[in-house]
Amino acid sequence: MISRAAARAAQGIVLSAEVQRALREGTAVVALESTIISHGMPFPQNLETARAVEDVVRGQGAVPATIAILDGIPHVGLTDEQLHSLASQAHRVRKTSRRDLPYVMAKRLHGATTVSATMLLAARAGIHIFVTGGIGGVHRGGESTMDVSADLTELGRTPVAVVCAGAKSILDIPRTLEYLETQGVGVAAYGADEFPAFFTRRSGCRAPLRIDTPEEGAALIRASLQLDLHSGMVIGVPVPEAAAAAGERVERATQAALKEAAGRGLAGAEVTPFLLQRIRELTGGASLDANIALIKHNAAVGSQIAVALASAA
Ligand code: PSU
Ligand code: MN
Helix, strand or coil, rough: CCCCCHHHHHHHCEHHHHHHHHHHHCHHHHEECCCHHHHCCCCCHHHHHHHHHHHHHHHCCCEEEEEEEECCCCEECCCCHHHHHHHCCHHHHECCCHHHHHHHHHHHCCECCCHHHHHHHHHHHHEEEECCCCHHHHHCCHHHCCCHHHHHHHHHHCCCCEEEEECCCCCCCHHHHHHHHHCCCCEEEEECCCCEEEEECCCCCCCCCEHHHHHHHHCCCCCHCCCCCCCCCCEEECEEEEHHHCCCHHHHHHHHHHHHHHCCCCCHHHHHHHHHHHHHHCCCCCCHHHHHHHHHHHHHHHHHHHHHHHHCC
8 A cells, every 4th residue: 555645746746844744743734725815815915814824723733734736736735935926926826626727737837726626635635624715606596507616516525624604695505505415515504503604694594514612523524534425514604793794785795796797797717706806896895804804713713623633533
């Protein structure tokens, strides 16, 4: 049998020294995505947030592993210099989901990984927990456009728990939950009964599962790994109350941005980045502040779950 380290090397995945050591020693590791840096927020807030989120993870006693493709090589764990170039040269970085990975590698491009590609690379590296802001989902009107994020099918086939603030109301949340059920993905709300809707704490949809502590989250993940389910799960953490105050305004901006996107006939991978940018402009930055607050909060909760998982191993 070949070792896990050799298997990663064969796949051309580069792990930072810090991440390698943590995985070898059984220290908690938390994966982080890079599309949120390149396509989800403007510079320099994207860089500040990426650094702050890594600090939150470290503050909880876990090791952050931000994932991206640099010059065609998948990296798990970035240096500050690498984070900086990803954040400041976003126009040179391609949004990379599962299907884009071979192309970005073959062409030796820079790629920012979405939830699907980040999950895939995290799993290859042996990381079980991944923190982000929000997952992709079934877009509104998805029943006719078939615009369903590859994040959802990835959750059905890759054993990584994604800790997030739920799915944005730019998406059809009831259909997103239906789709996750079809894919066999466990969906839990953290300390709440309802699945959260990113900028707002409530979506009107009851979460299928509820957990209230990091230990409960760790136990769920452990059971899933034990059964070798090969599927992921979603842990939805409601946005902190203070940051949820902007929720109504953001909701109105979301409606306006959706109309604009439809008017421009946008489709495919462009849709989500366009909506995020327009909502940010229409709310005068309020959506960005809330976005930053919720991802830091998710990082704290996700790291606590990762630490609980590592300590029980
Ligand atoms: N939702 C957010 N911010 C983001 C994304 C989603 O609130 O930055 C990004 C994530 O990387 C997610 C991707 O995986 O958008 C989904 O894109 P699409 O809808 O094209 O599948
Ligand atoms: Mn899409």
